Amino acid sequence: xxxxxxxxxxxxxxxxxxxxxxxxxxxxxxxxxxxxxxxxxxxxxxxxxxxxxxxxxxxxxxxxxxxxxxxxxxxxxxxxxxxxxxxxxxxxxxxxxxxxxxxxxxxxxxxxxxxxxxxxxxxxxxxxxxxxxxxxxxxxxxxxxxxxxxxxxxxxxxxxxxxxxxxxxxxxxxxxxxxxx
Numbered sequence: 001x002x003x004x005x006x007x008x009x010x011x012x013x014x015x016x017x018x019x020x021x022x023x024x025x026x027x028x029x030x031x032x033x034x035x036x037x038x039x040x041x042x043x044x045x046x047x048x049x050x051x052x053x054x055x056x057x058x059x060x061x062x063x064x065x066x067x068x069x070x071x072x073x074x075x076x077x078x079x080x081x082x083x084x085x086x087x088x089x090x091x092x093x094x095x096x097x098x099x100x101x102x103x104x105x106x107x108x109x110x111x112x113x114x115x116x117x118x119x120x121x122x123x124x125x126x127x128x129x130x131x132x133x134x135x136x137x138x139x140x141x142x143x144x145x146x147x148x149x150x151x152x153x154x155x156x157x158x159x160x161x162x163x164x165x166x167x168x169x170x171x172x173x174x175x176x177x178x179x180x181x
Contacts, residue, residue: 006068011081014060015088021052022093027100036109037116054166057085061170071175078167086166087159094151101144109147113137 025048034041061081065073101108121130141150 007064007081010060010064010067011084011088014056014063015085016092018053018056018085018089019092019096021056022049022089023096023100025049025052026093026097030100030105030108035115036112050162053086053089053162056089057082057163057166058170060085061167065170065172065174072173073170074172075167078170078172079163082167082170083159083163086162087156090155090159091152094148094155098144098148101147106144109143 029036029045034045036042036045061073061078064077064081065071069077117130117134120133125133141147
């Protein structure tokens with residue numbers, strides 16, 4: 001039972017740390033007034049987010065391997081710990097973002113979408129194309145609650161895909177081989 005309690009502690013520690021870093025990063029984006037609909041920024045943001053999640057899940061899984069498993073871990077245990085750390089980080093940071101935007105600036109995403117539409121109109125996009133984009137925004141929902149619900153739908157899948165790859169890259173055995181006489 002001790003190892004389960006310790007594994008839970010490791011997952012909570014690294015998952016919550018990842019969530020805190022992601023939330024703080026989101027606050028920095030907000031203060032800097034970065035546009036979520038700018039494709040360059042979106043790409044960079046996704047890479048940074050994945051980097052943070054991967055880093056914390058690797059550190060957490062290595063800690064699990066060294067502290068609880070004597071330096072040896074199988075793929076299934078790596079996959080489980082990486083998945084749970086990433087999923088916890090994503091879910092908690094999303095809930096924190098929801099609370100922030102719901103309480104501080106509920107119209108933030110709608111304003112971001114409006115600014116994007118204006119920039120697309122200035123670039124010469126046709127009225128039909130603009131209307132299609134606007135309909136997609138409405139379908140996806142721009143309120144903090146819509147963003148949270150939409151995010152919760154794809155988070156487990158994204159966490160699993162990342163976990164499958166990351167777990168394969170973490171060394172399974174860090175014990176030193178015994179010298180033969």
